[in-house]
Amino acid sequence: MKYKVINEFRDKENKNTQYAVGDEYPKGDYKPTKKRIDELSKVHSTHNCVFIEEAKEEKKASEKD
Template structure:
């Protein structure tokens, strides 16, 4: 069974697509961990392809 990729916050942000939920550096993303997030949203938050122009999350190796 393949493990699900996990992400951690590398730059604090408020998730405008999730009721402005606050994420701080070191937090896991998403909250709760079993919440379904689209691949497009992960790509947006893990790259500079967003309104702010910087990455907010990164994949965590387990």
């Protein structure tokens, strides 16, 4: 499953990788745990924001009704 960054953050669990709004999460060969995905996709208790959301697949022009 792919995720999209909706708030900028530095991922301390992935070698301090920097993520900007619009980036795909995760970068590189890093495989986050379900727990890490849950932490980033729900309101963070310290920062009071959500960092990632599930990326929605966009239909190509040829696939539209």
